[in-house]
Amino acid sequence: MNLTLKIWRQKNATSKGRFVTYQVNDISTSSSFLEMMDVLNESLVIKGEDPVAFDHDCREGICGACSMYINGHPHGPDKAVTTCQLHMRKFKDGDTIVIEPWRARPFPVLKDLIVDRTAFDKIIQAGGYISVNTGGIPDANAIPIPKVNADLSMDAAACIGCGACVAACKNASAMLFASAKVSQFALLPQGRIEASERVQAMVAEMDKQGFGNCTNTGACEAECPKEISISNIARMNREFLSAKVCAPKVKEQSGGGI
Amino acid sequence: MAELNSKIPKGPLPQKWTDYKAHTNLVNPANKRRLEIIVVGTGLAGASAAASLAELGFKVKNYCYQDSPRRAHSIAAQGGINAAKNYQNDGDSVYRLFYDTIKGGDYRAREANVHRLAEVSNSIIDQCVAQGVPFAREYGGLLDNRSFGGAQVSRTFYARGQTGQQLLLGAYSALSRQVKKGNVELFARHEMLDVVVVEGRARGIIVRNLVTGAIERHAAHAVVLATGGYGNVFFLSTNAMGSNATAIWKAHKRGAYFGNPCFTQIHPTCIPVHGDFQSKLTLMSESLRNDGRIWVPKKKEDAENIRHGKLLPTQIAEEDRDYYLERRYPAFGNLVPRDVASRAAKERCDAGFGVGETGLAVYLDFSDSINRLGKGVIESRYGNLFQMYEKIVDENPYKTPMMIYPAVHYTMGGLWVDYELMTTVPGLFAIGEANFSDHGANRLGASALMQGLADGYFVLPYTIQNYLSDQIRVPKFSPDLPEFIQTEKEATGRLQRLLNIKGNQTVDSFHKRLGLIMWDNVGMGRNEAGLKKAIVEIAKLREEFWKDVKIPGTNNEINPELEKAGRVADFLELGELMARDALNRNESCGGHFREEYQTPEGEALRNDEEFKYAAAWEYTGENSEPELNREALDYEFVEVKQRNYK
Numbered sequence: 001m002n003l004t005l006k007i008w009r010q011k012n013a014t015s016k017g018r019f020v021t022y023q024v025n026d027i028s029t030s031s032s033f034l035e036m037m038d039v040l041n042e043s044l045v046i047k048g049e050d051p052v053a054f055d056h057d058c059r060e061g062i063c064g065a066c067s068m069y070i071n072g073h074p075h076g077p078d079k080a081v082t083t084c085q086l087h088m089r090k091f092k093d094g095d096t097i098v099i100e101p102w103r104a105r106p107f108p109v110l111k112d113l114i115v116d117r118t119a120f121d122k123i124i125q126a127g128g129y130i131s132v133n134t135g136g137i138p139d140a141n142a143i144p145i146p147k148v149n150a151d152l153s154m155d156a157a158a159c160i161g162c163g164a165c166v167a168a169c170k171n172a173s174a175m176l177f178a179s180a181k182v183s184q185f186a187l188l189p190q191g192r193i194e195a196s197e198r199v200q201a202m203v204a205e206m207d208k209q210g211f212g213n214c215t216n217t218g219a220c221e222a223e224c225p226k227e228i229s230i231s232n233i234a235r236m237n238r239e240f241l242s243a244k245v246c247a248p249k250v251k252e253q254s255g256g257g258i
Numbered sequence: 259m260a261e262l263n264s265k266i267p268k269g270p271l272p273q274k275w276t277d278y279k280a281h282t283n284l285v286n287p288a289n290k291r292r293l294e295i296i297v298v299g300t301g302l303a304g305a306s307a308a309a310s311l312a313e314l315g316f317k318v319k320n321y322c323y324q325d326s327p328r329r330a331h332s333i334a335a336q337g338g339i340n341a342a343k344n345y346q347n348d349g350d351s352v353y354r355l356f357y358d359t360i361k362g363g364d365y366r367a368r369e370a371n372v373h374r375l376a377e378v379s380n381s382i383i384d385q386c387v388a389q390g391v392p393f394a395r396e397y398g399g400l401l402d403n404r405s406f407g408g409a410q411v412s413r414t415f416y417a418r419g420q421t422g423q424q425l426l427l428g429a430y431s432a433l434s435r436q437v438k439k440g441n442v443e444l445f446a447r448h449e450m451l452d453v454v455v456v457e458g459r460a461r462g463i464i465v466r467n468l469v470t471g472a473i474e475r476h477a478a479h480a481v482v483l484a485t486g487g488y489g490n491v492f493f494l495s496t497n498a499m500g501s502n503a504t505a506i507w508k509a510h511k512r513g514a515y516f517g518n519p520c521f522t523q524i525h526p527t528c529i530p531v532h533g534d535f536q537s538k539l540t541l542m543s544e545s546l547r548n549d550g551r552i553w554v555p556k557k558k559e560d561a562e563n564i565r566h567g568k569l570l571p572t573q574i575a576e577e578d579r580d581y582y583l584e585r586r587y588p589a590f591g592n593l594v595p596r597d598v599a600s601r602a603a604k605e606r607c608d609a610g611f612g613v614g615e616t617g618l619a620v621y622l623d624f625s626d627s628i629n630r631l632g633k634g635v636i637e638s639r640y641g642n643l644f645q646m647y648e649k650i651v652d653e654n655p656y657k658t659p660m661m662i663y664p665a666v667h668y669t670m671g672g673l674w675v676d677y678e679l680m681t682t683v684p685g686l687f688a689i690g691e692a693n694f695s696d697h698g699a700n701r702l703g704a705s706a707l708m709q710g711l712a713d714g715y716f717v718l719p720y721t722i723q724n725y726l727s728d729q730i731r732v733p734k735f736s737p738d739l740p741e742f743i744q745t746e747k748e749a750t751g752r753l754q755r756l757l758n759i760k761g762n763q764t765v766d767s768f769h770k771r772l773g774l775i776m777w778d779n780v781g782m783g784r785n786e787a788g789l790k791k792a793i794v795e796i797a798k799l800r801e802e803f804w805k806d807v808k809i810p811g812t813n814n815e816i817n818p819e820l821e822k823a824g825r826v827a828d829f830l831e832l833g834e835l836m837a838r839d840a841l842n843r844n845e846s847c848g849g850h851f852r853e854e855y856q857t858p859e860g861e862a863l864r865n866d867e868e869f870k871y872a873a874a875w876e877y878t879g880e881n882s883e884p885e886l887n888r889e890a891l892d893y894e895f896v897e898v899k900q901r902n903y904k
Binding site for chain 2: 011012028030031032034035038039042044045046048049050051053055056057058059060061062063064065078080081085087089110111114116117118120121124125126128129130131132133134135137138139140141144145146147150151153154157158160161184185188190191
């Protein structure tokens with residue numbers, strides 16, 4: 001198939017970007033979207049032009065690196081896939097495809113389609129963990145966990161941290177991302193111990209990084225390649241409210257803290 | 259040639275690790291704060307090591323080429339992680355896990371290392387559960403297990419088909435906690451270009467900031483490489499696009515011996531190759547062999563009709579199907595180890611019974627299990643894998659059997675390390691897939707995650723202290739020492755040399771050609787003539803690369819082509835060493851199959867008299883051949899015999 005591509009080109013974080021139009025021909029319908037981009041880049045290199053820079057790594061939908069905004073959708077038109085799992089059979093011969101980077105203030109463009117998602121790491125660093133050191137742990141079966149809770153926790157833990165939720169949201173909210181981590185731990189007995197501190201720390205960091213708030217449009221859930229449920233956001237809101245209202249006020253933090 | 263000292267502790271096998279821990283030198287808390295450790299890589303081994311070392315009080319600097327440590331390729335491991343918990347009451351034990359791993363590795367691994375691995379396996383599961391890893395559970399709330407190849411017990415813990423993801427996110431969360439506390443300094447989008455050796459000890463690394471292009475010098479009291487395997491030598495593999503050998507290869511050129519480079523794992527269940535535009539191969543987890551049955555048509559004409567689209571697999575009658583693994587290996591059936599399953603698939607396809615457009619595929623069929631257990635059960639076990647398959651192949655595996663074929667997956671070889679996980683360069687450690695230590699000539703399924711986390715959480719934090727205990731008086735290093743400046747100059751010069759070639763062929767085109775040479779001659783079946791040919795061809799390709807590669811742009815910006823070029827340049831050297839090692843090893847063992855050495859039934863034929871050793875290759879310079887050192891493998895506790903899965 002032959003395609004017209006309109007791709008966002010931007011030299012670096014400080015320069016101004018623009019759309020550039022390219023033509024690619026003889027693309028196989030069974031190739032992936034990124035393999036189509038490889039074909040384009042190979043031809044650009046041969047011509048002595050600068051190839052299009054984009055993040056990608058595992059190419060099997062799990063590392064969360066790839067991040068293209070295709071025809072107005074994060075990861076393109078197919079449901080529940082990352083860009084690397086999107087296949088060209090979802091397009092028609094002669095189509096024009098518009099490709100942009102994630103657009104959100106906390107994700108500045110570094111070059112072309114590459115954005116900086118360090119803000120997500122910062123949210124996890126604020127409290128997205130259970131404070132245990134290596135070693136000295138009781139047996140793994142010491143605390144039975146209801147299967148339904150383990151399964152719900154796993155549903156939330158499937159988040160790959162790609163940032164499609166932020167890119168899809170008109171408020172550039174990171175609520176789906178943060179709530180997935182809050183939920184994963186809030187559903188497990190091991191995670192309950194710090195649940196209150198965790199949700200407050202992560203929400204505060206989310207705000208500090210400049211992500212917007214949630215206005216319940218549901219775009220994040222609709223575009224999430226891992227189909228993370230928006231009910232996690234409801235759970236995070238409940239956790240946050242109860243933390244604010246019910247959590248005991250401790251004068252001074254002792255020991256390691258969160 | 260140097261004397262190789264594996265530092266295996268004396269005493270009976272089950273006591274070695276306990277005794278080692280009781281007597282090894284430690285560093286006291288006040289001194290730990292003064293000692294800096296560089297950890298390169300943030301996968302299971304790297305992240306778990308960085309977090310654990312920081313918890314102990316060391317100052318850690320942690321590097322990855324990805325934009326976030328959470329994206330290291332451990333994330334893609336699907337099936338599970340082994341541990342000798344015996345929760346299933348099916349007769350498992352530390353000894354049995356040890357024995358299965360030694361046997362699975364075809365008696366080419368160190369007994370003491372493997373036993374230690376089996377010993378700490380249980381602590382890993384405890385650790386991960388405490389971190390909030392949502393492993394699969396039974397209705398009673400206890401942990402569930404599944405079976406993997408090469409074992410007759412169910413000892414594999416899993417989190418759907420995303421076990422690697424969940425374990426890595428666990429380690430990443432522990433790492434993030436230490437970053438927040440200020441004990442770990444994180445350098446994402448940084449690629450290691452070289453290791454700096456000062457007075458015979460590893461004292462730092464040279465890295466390139468992949469955003470600005472700046473070359474930086476970083477110093478520390480010890481350097482840990484957790485940079486994964488080198489399967490991308492083959493271009494097409496299940497590795498991530500960025501997975502590379504640069505860190506371990508540069509370490510090799512600075513004096514670290516390379517252990518068993520030819521031991522490569524070809525995984526039996528991957529989605530077959532479908533076109534020359536293809537950039538990577540996708541694994542279908544080994545766990546699928548719990549419920550899937552592997553077959554090809556019994557009749558050649560059926561296979562031919564299927565290849566030409568005249569017949570569907572579902573139209574082949576039961577009696578016309580050849581379940582060749584169940585036929586050849588009744589005791590283990592579809593759960594034979596990976597090397598055995600891969601070779602059996604190749605044998606059937608080479609004999610003309612392969613399916614798919616290319617004839618290079620076999621079926622993995624779930625219809626029996628779906629009839630027995632219902633679609634819902636299969637979906638809950640493998641739903642995400644089935645979905646992934648459907649996206650790539652555009653066929654519904656619930657209705658028509660999956661097509662699979664072997665693909666490069668894992669490298670058992672890596673930097674030679676002693677019992678303390680230290681390379682032949684003092685102060686330079688290698689952990690996880692980057693070292694050669696625990697899997698011998700073939701790794702069993704669900705053992706890579708176990709080894710990565712064992713090294714990072716429970717082994718290195720002890721053994722590195724034995725080295726650092728005599729470094730407490732060494733003050734903080736300055737990266738302005740002449741050795742740092744010289745190594746930086748060499749790294750910069752090499753990048754500039756690559757940019758200056760301005761030839762006509764792309765980096766990928768060279769990588770693909772190298773991959774073909776490797777796959778044809780250093781892949782699943784190897785022979786003397788092919789290996790000799792490969793050595794010559796790789797040398798020629800390398801020469802052509804340095805004359806004619808075309809890299810656009812400059813060194814001072816994000817430049818993915820330049821990144822790839824550096825990696826491919828190293829693969830072009832490592833590939834040759836792999837061929838040399840395969841040529842030297844005149845036997846078949848595990849994943850290394852020399853066609854000249856096989857039993858009448860086509861099984862791997864070892865030569866224990868001459869080759870019961872780990873090969874440790876020494877770099878001797880650009881224009882001279884590498885030198886072979888041998889570490890004899892003494893089997894004190896296990897009887898070495900022909901592997902039998904019948």
